[in-house]
Amino acid sequence: xxxxxxxxxxxxxxxxxxxxxxxxxxxxxxxxxxxxxxxxxxxxxxxxxxxxxxxxxxxxxxxxxxxxxxxxxxxxxxxxxxxxxxxxxxxxxxxxxxxxxxxxxxxxxxxxxxxxxxxxxxxxxxxxxxxxxxxxxxxxxxxxxxxxxxxxxxxxxxxxxxxxxxxxxxxxxxxxxxxxxxxxxxxxxxxxxxxxxxxxxxxxxxxxxxxxxxxxxxxxxxxxxxxxxxxxxxxxxxxxxxxxxxxxxxxxxxxxxxxxxxxxxxxxxxxxxxxxxxxxxxxxxxxxxxxxxxxxxxx
Amino acid sequence: xxxxxxxxxxxxxxxxxxxxxxxxxxxxxxxxxxxxxxxxxxxxxxxxxxxxxxxxxxxxxxxxxxxxxxxxxxxxxxxxxxxxxxxxxxxxxxxxxxxxxxxxxxxxxxxxxxxxxxxxxxxxxxxxxxxxxxxxxxxxxxxxxxxxxxxxxxxxxxxxxxxxxxxxxxxxxxxxxxxxxxxxxxxxxxxxxxxxxxxxxxxxxxxxxxxxxxxxxxxxxxxxxxxxxxxxxxxxxxxxxxxxxxxxxxxxxxxxxxxxxxxxxxxxxxx
Numbered sequence: 195x196x197x198x199x200x201x202x203x204x205x206x207x208x209x210x211x212x213x214x215x216x217x218x219x220x221x222x223x224x225x226x227x228x229x230x231x232x233x234x235x236x237x238x239x240x241x242x243x244x245x246x247x248x249x250x251x252x253x254x255x256x257x258x259x260x261x262x263x264x265x266x267x268x269x270x271x272x273x274x275x276x277x278x279x280x281x282x283x284x285x286x287x288x289x290x291x292x293x294x295x296x297x298x299x300x301x302x303x304x305x306x307x308x309x310x311x312x313x314x315x316x317x318x319x320x321x322x323x324x325x326x327x328x329x330x331x332x333x334x335x336x337x338x339x340x341x342x343x344x345x346x347x348x349x350x351x352x353x354x355x356x357x358x359x360x361x362x363x364x365x366x367x368x369x370x371x372x373x374x375x376x377x378x379x380x381x382x383x384x385x386x387x388x389x390x391x392x393x394x395x396x397x398x399x400x401x402x403x404x405x406x407x408x409x410x411x412x413x414x415x416x417x418x419x420x421x422x423x424x425x426x427x428x429x430x431x432x433x434x435x436x437x438x439x440x441x442x443x444x445x446x447x448x449x450x451x452x453x454x455x456x457x458x459x460x461x462x463x464x465x466x467x468x469x470x471x472x473x474x475x476x477x478x479x480x481x482x483x484x485x486x487x488x489x490x491x492x493x
Numbered sequence: 494x495x496x497x498x499x500x501x502x503x504x505x506x507x508x509x510x511x512x513x514x515x516x517x518x519x520x521x522x523x524x525x526x527x528x529x530x531x532x533x534x535x536x537x538x539x540x541x542x543x544x545x546x547x548x549x550x551x552x553x554x555x556x557x558x559x560x561x562x563x564x565x566x567x568x569x570x571x572x573x574x575x576x577x578x579x580x581x582x583x584x585x586x587x588x589x590x591x592x593x594x595x596x597x598x599x600x601x602x603x604x605x606x607x608x609x610x611x612x613x614x615x616x617x618x619x620x621x622x623x624x625x626x627x628x629x630x631x632x633x634x635x636x637x638x639x640x641x642x643x644x645x646x647x648x649x650x651x652x653x654x655x656x657x658x659x660x661x662x663x664x665x666x667x668x669x670x671x672x673x674x675x676x677x678x679x680x681x682x683x684x685x686x687x688x689x690x691x692x693x694x695x696x697x698x699x700x701x702x703x704x705x706x707x708x709x710x711x712x713x714x715x716x717x718x719x720x721x722x723x724x725x726x727x728x729x730x731x732x733x734x735x736x737x738x739x740x741x742x743x744x745x746x747x748x749x750x751x752x753x754x755x756x757x758x759x760x761x762x763x764x
Contacts (some may be wrong), residue, residue, distance in 0.1 A: 220589025227582035238615030324699035344537035433608020493624040
């Protein structure tokens with residue numbers, strides 16, 4: 195009734211439109227969040243792209259667009275090597291983590307019947323707390339005179355501290371696997387939980403044993419979750435720089451550390467912007483590859 | 494349910510593996526509280542006796558307390574504002590059929606997978622271009638971008654599970670949409686909203702990547718920790734500080750995850 199009374203007001207056209215079209219109302223509700231994201235993501239990414247074409251002239255920035263930063267990157271094999279290493283480290287860490295998390299997710303999906311929510315909370319809880327502190331914990335554990343080394347010496351297993359534990363690529367892989375476990379477990383768990391149990395029962399009735407049942411029914415049906423887990427973990431790890439900086443040493447340095455240095459101590463923002471554009475493109479390509487694999491698998 | 498229990502017999506090795514996995518997940522973190530009570534300056538075995546001195550030391554540190562209040566302010570503003578934005582967004586996503594929704598949702602969720610480094614650097618370039626001075630406000634802006642996707646994903650299951658008949662009843666009885674929202678929708682979904690507030694508060698309080706690039710002269714607590722990591726003699730005090738942060742974060746996130754499930758069907762019985 196009120197709508198009728200309001201027809202004389204200019205706002206009424208809008209309000210009637212909103213009442214009639216649910217899509218309009220939905221967009222209106224979504225608008226504040228969407229606007230923030232548009233402004234705070236697209237605008238900055240665009241500005242990075244623009245800055246990557248600037249160049250450094252002594253201490254000031256020359257704003258004439260050039261591709262100098264990119265050609266300099268092509269000329270120096272260091273950049274390619276660093277990006278390559280980041281991709282390799284992230285890939286290894288992701289593969290290791292997904293492989294370790296799959297049985298865990300399987301256990302919760304199929305073998306936990308009571309307190310399922312509690313298990314899920316237990317497995318994801320560390321993920322929500324400070325990333326910095328978790329890496330710090332590993333530094334404490336793996337250090338030259340750290341927990342692990344002093345414990346090993348105390349138990350008489352080794353005589354000298356093992357230097358290889360900290361400041362190596364292995365340490366980076368280990369810490370990344372630990373940090374991102376929750377990101378890998380959740381998608382796999384969801385896809386396992388969704389599997390229609392009658393398929394597995396049918397396979398059992400038709401005489402498939404536990405192993406064959408798993409490889410012929412459960413595993414293929416959970417592949418979308420595996421691909422999602424891969425993607426969810428791979429992308430952020432490529433760009434990580436805390437873990438390599440804290441436990442990686444010179445050998446474990448990744449492209450993120452260089453970008454951070456360019457915006458920090460090296461004070462060459464245009465080159466840093468160019469490098470982060472290249473990194474974005476690399477991640478984008480990797481993402482497309484994952485999507486393609488996901489499509490193939492989903493069929 | 495009962496059928497599945499008989500069907501999937503208990504698997505001993507798998508259960509052992511799950512236990513080992515949980516130990517691997519928590520053991521490294523547990524060394525932080527353990528050594529925060531250790532009398533020795535160096536973090537190594539054997540332990541040298543019990544002390545609370547490192548905790549007492551925290552109260553002597555002026556910069557630490559300032560960093561702490563900075564973090565609390567930022568986290569409070571971020572959790573409130575991202576929840577305010579996330580509630581209507583989650584409602585829209587849960588209820589309305591609209592063209593282009595999938596694309597919009599994927600875009601909003603982008604910061605979940607975009608490396609924090611790239612987002613931080615990108616925001617830094619644009620703020621610098623606009624001549625904005627870095628401060629706690631810019632840190633809060635960066636944190637909102639990160640927290641919004643998490644806030645929406647905490648709220649979404651609540652609004653999907655929420656039956657609209659209560660709202661319709663309220664509308665039939667003559668309430669305006671606004672009052673219906675305030676008196677029916679919001680109270681019914683209060684556990685989800687609280688979970689969302691707690692979760693975003695913790696994420697912002699602990700966040701490092703954005704703060705690293707976007708904080709000016711005023712550091713947040715994680716920035717303070719990062720700057721102190723260079724000094725080995727400060728390690729024990731940092732361990733004490735980390736212990737307090739970990740305990741608080743764990744409690745808040747646990748409460749949030751529990752609250753997030755209040756009134757929802759327990760996982761595994763939703764079939």
